[in-house]
Amino acid sequence: MRLKNSLRFKNLILSLATFCVSAASLNLNAAEVNVYSYRQPFLIQPIFDAFTKETGVNVNVVFAKKGLAERLVREGKNSPADLIFTVDIGRLIEVVNKGVVQSVSSEVLANNIPSQYRDPEGNWFGLTTRTRSIYASKDRVDLEKITSYEDLAKPEWKGKICTRSGKHAYNLALISSMISHHGEEKATQWLKAVKGNLARKPQGNDRAQVKAIKEGVCDLSLGNNYYYGKMINNKEQYEWANAVHLTFPNQGDRGTHVNISGMALTKSSPNKGDAVKLMEFLSSELAQKMYSEQNYEYPVNQSVAPSGLLQSWGNFRPDTLALSEIAKNRKLAAKLVDQVAFDE
Ligand code: FE
Numbered sequence: 476m477r478l479k480n481s482l483r484f485k486n487l488i489l490s491l492a493t494f495c496v497s498a499a500s501l502n503l504n505a506a507e508v509n510v511y512s513y514r515q516p517f518l519i520q521p522i523f524d525a526f527t528k529e530t531g532v533n534v535n536v537v538f539a540k541k542g543l544a545e546r547l548v549r550e551g552k553n554s555p556a557d558l559i560f561t562v563d564i565g566r567l568i569e570v571v572n573k574g575v576v577q578s579v580s581s582e583v584l585a586n587n588i589p590s591q592y593r594d595p596e597g598n599w600f601g602l603t604t605r606t607r608s609i610y611a612s613k614d615r616v617d618l619e620k621i622t623s624y625e626d627l628a629k630p631e632w633k634g635k636i637c638t639r640s641g642k643h644a645y646n647l648a649l650i651s652s653m654i655s656h657h658g659e660e661k662a663t664q665w666l667k668a669v670k671g672n673l674a675r676k677p678q679g680n681d682r683a684q685v686k687a688i689k690e691g692v693c694d695l696s697l698g699n700n701y702y703y704g705k706m707i708n709n710k711e712q713y714e715w716a717n718a719v720h721l722t723f724p725n726q727g728d729r730g731t732h733v734n735i736s737g738m739a740l741t742k743s744s745p746n747k748g749d750a751v752k753l754m755e756f757l758s759s760e761l762a763q764k765m766y767s768e769q770n771y772e773y774p775v776n777q778s779v780a781p782s783g784l785l786q787s788w789g790n791f792r793p794d795t796l797a798l799s800e801i802a803k804n805r806k807l808a809a810k811l812v813d814q815v816a817f818d819e
Pocket residue numbers: 699
């Protein structure tokens with residue numbers, strides 16, 4: 476009898492425990508969004524926290540440097556992911572081409588994000604823009620002599636330019652835009668001439684090139700604008716930033732090349748309603764302001780002013796070439812990099 480009672484008690488405890496676990500998971504299922512992110516968590520976590528505060532919906536983030544698109548393919552319809560976050564239009568299109576995202580039709584997103592920064596079909600949406608700028612030595616460069624990407628090809632810069640690999644997504648997008656504007660032949664000539672002007676073999680990241688300018692290795696480099704903000708706010712790197720001007724090329728004609736960071740809704744999204752809510756929140760004024768202040772990127776939402784620091788760098792006109800156009804030339808851009816042996 477005693478044994479029977481204790482068994483009954485155990486069963487009661489077990490079923491209570493099961494009830495608690497399923498209640499907890501029910502609760503989580505009702506109010507969570509799962510994000511796969513190539514963007515580092517510290518950049519987006521504060522913005523997700525603001526979303527949770529406003530809506531009560533939790534955001535879980537899986538961060539990885541690569542392989543998330545492949546993971547979505549592998550997981551198929553059982554994937555827990557709702558959204559994927561990445562930088563660079565090429566990587567966004569890659570996710571779309573793998574067939575793991577779905578189209579979103581949202582008036583809020585259409586109002587907040589200019590058409591040039593989102594997929595006409597609704598498969599991806601830009602959240603921030605960043606310029607591919609030319610950094611120029613304060614001491615050694617006359618800014619009037621370097622006002623465009625085309626100027627980088629001039630013989631006067633022989634041995635004066637530093638850059639990261641031509642195959643990096645940021646440079647591939649710039650080269651793609653050169654193909655769009657000038658055609659393959661002229662773009663190849665330009666790339667070859669820039670290669671001929673390099674001070675050293677392409678290496679390191681964007682900030683390493685600014686360091687090289689500070690050290691006198693070169694006078695000009697290519698780099699995204701937000702690294703200027705990061706260096707200014709970094710004790711060790713402040714002196715690198717202080718050695719250069721950040722410039723916005725091609726203000727006299729088509730405008731400066733910009734790329735985006737962006738997001739897409741996964742095909743299998745288990746929490747679609749809340750996921751779209753998060754997408755809309757990220758395009759809102761509050762989130763856009765946070766992006767600009769914390770990561771020195773430009774808001775895509777045109778009713779939000781860039782942060783004070785960004786404004787202090789001056790206004791610029793962005794190239795209005797559609798990003799989908801840039802993505803189309805990506806493969807050819809990579810081919811040209813090989814053809815002119817840019818990285819060798
Ligand atoms: Fe970056």
